Amino acid sequence: MNQQTANEQVTAAFPRPPSAGPVVILGAGLVGLPTGLVFALAGYQVRLVETDPPRCDSVPSRLTDLLDFLVTHGLVEHATAHMAMPRIAVSDTLEDVLSPAGVTPAALIEAVFEDLELKRSVLAAAERSLSPEVVMCSVTSGLSITALSGGLQHPERFCGAHFWNPPHLIPLVEVIYGARTADRTVAALCTMLEYVGKRPVVVRRDVPGFIGNRLLHALQKEAMAVVASGVASAADVDLVVTQGFGRRLGVVGPLAVCDLAGLDLVLDVDAYLLRDLDRSADPSPLLTSLVEQGKLGVKTLEGFYQWTQEEVAGTIARRDAALIRALRADRAEQAQPAESSH
Template sequence: MQPKRIAVIGAGLMGHGIAQAFAGAGLAVSIHDADPARRAGVPGRIRESLEQLGADPAAADRVTPADTLAAAVADADVVIEAVPEDLELKKRVFAEIEAAARPSALLASNTSVIPITQIMAGLAHRRRAMGTHWWNPPHQIPLVEVVQAEGTGDAEIEAMMALLAGIGKKPVHVRRDVPGFIGNRLQHAMWREAIALVQAGVCDAATVDEVVKESFGRRLSVLGPLENADLVGTDLTLMVHRYVLHDLDRTPGPLPLLEDLVAAGRLGMKTGGGFRDWTEAEAQAVRTRLADHLCRFDVHDT
């Protein structure tokens, strides 16, 4: 199958970026969102983003908002769900998608953490259902985790991997459907230890961030953790682990510091404070720094 038409369900931060990635590669995209204003605004948001990236804004013309989910998916070769991270909501959406989509269409969820098998449990034809975990911003970050759930067919996984590679993404095959897949398990393992260090009074939040950014963080985009272990030697890695692993945080649930911040309404930059206090100018500076960093990469390589 050579997919020609993509449907995206959900037009929020991730949904419109996924639509942009496909449209930028020349594919026609239909997109639906339950919010009429958000749905209607997608082409304009994509056009603005393309202009900021120095890409052809005409790609936005290949994205068509659909008034209903059924209309969005009716002619699609591939349907990607990008609604909020709510298991019951996703299950309801996929029931609608399966009822309206073509029998040959590939179906995928963009969840970042919920096991795909749980989301697709109610489907009658699970062979074509899988996860495609894109990273934010999806039109700039190359990686997409393609998650094989219980019942997902090998040929369907291969077709999705080929489609994503064909639009310039770097798909990886997640062979076991575990919560958080690969990337978020790694990311949040580090976040848990970072929070634990602050909670234990070892340092403040700003120091944690500085340590990461000015040390191993500088290597991460060119040297993965197991490459690094081989570089320094597995013998040295083993020695370090024998000293430090027993002392790392093993709390099975969220740490009290994080629970307390949320309970106090300290939700991060959007409320002016989380682990650190943020003025609007400081928060905007962080967003700009991230955008500028990502824009250093050729948009056609993502």
Template structure:
């Protein structure tokens, strides 16, 4: 794909990794953030990510230097997006904030630039509301860390054009991502809906004293999670036999937790001030953990998984889907 001028609005946890991904693919990227401190610190975070990629053998020092040369920074949205072909918003998961950003994008980005939001589950239609031409707005939902995890969900709003979807699919493919198209703008899209259903049941098992957090995590990582990069949910069902899965569902569905509100275990932890690593405690106690080292070790392990994914996984389905 030809070089596209990319702008990323929001340089925090996701934005800096998204910018890095496009820069590694050879696209010039302009990064901006309303918070000067976050924008400034993005340089260090990008450098750390590049070092991990180099140490993991994914890129060379020369490629890392080229990626850095592709990234520039702007103090304001107006200058960041003025000549962009494609803009990705990666600000806080707050509808009002995102709508305010998209109002600015509509005013300052070129009228033919495509505008994407990295929302985890907010409505694309709602986010696109301030934009006059909603056909150019779509979702690109990345997964953390974005410069390593292959999947990006392309989410169509009601007015999103097919041209926008195909253009962004090609752009993501040029950055070695695995794009999937979410045809309907539903809360949580694909990945987060499945992940939320799994985590809710995991919290239920924890609350009922069925197992410790450590053993629940081990069961996921060493069991079905071990297979998932090779066998997706439907591939696994077909290979095991739908009749077997049907019998399991008959016995199990009435036992699964079907709460309609956020899991009370999370609510209780939040009320106690425990938010996870940022406060030192969540499900686990992170007080004495070197979080920078933990993140580096996590990313190196994920890079090993990425090598396996690229060498062993065929993105195409094993057979045509046929429900006739």
């Protein structure tokens, strides 16, 4: 299949180990910490900044757990994990990381709480200690990249870098242009991400939710509408996805599915189906009602489902096991050309 893609990037120069400066990551939470580990495993020195004392103190133990997980499942060699751990340091202040003279970071990645004003403030403070050539990015899952860059002196060196959770198991990263992002910034970050084993996809326009979350939330909204209208239970809706069309989405994307089905057939179905889908511009009334009742999902052990802690752990374990199988399959496929050339 000849894939036409908007992700064609010219390979760009970028700082790489061992001569590169550290990758600075602001925030050591669910995304920041494993993202740092991804870079450390590729040979980079990583400097985490975490201002929350308990979270800062827990970085060594959380890193150990992550590395043990990766080694246990055969995704990282023990020797590689052993070398990665000393490459990561954590501080509770930005000044400790950015003040040393003569040290130019390879990149700065903002991964603090998903709040526009907080992110803008953190990015502006960090930029004051950076030379203009250092690429800066935010791991936001949907906030405007243009708005985030509003307080920067050099917005041309800033872009989005949406790592999907969990970052150590999902290869894709959405790299998003802001209104003033330079092409060289996106090219350099994409090349750097490829170097550490990621699959960057370029989002050329700064739209809410980028690509992935627009698709995901459209699906979730219709799933809620199906449940709210009494068509099916939440469990059956999820089953249709996980045991039905979701099985093929990991191999063939929605637009390729259209081509395989025939665009004339897709048009015929759309002509009668789309008018019956949920087209409201507001959040689902079912979702709103659940939140108002304090039913927040696994946080409160009740949402669309009733949960126990054991069920939460089991669901996450099953999810991670599937992601691990997919990663192994990716690596096996990538190794085939190299093996066949010998």
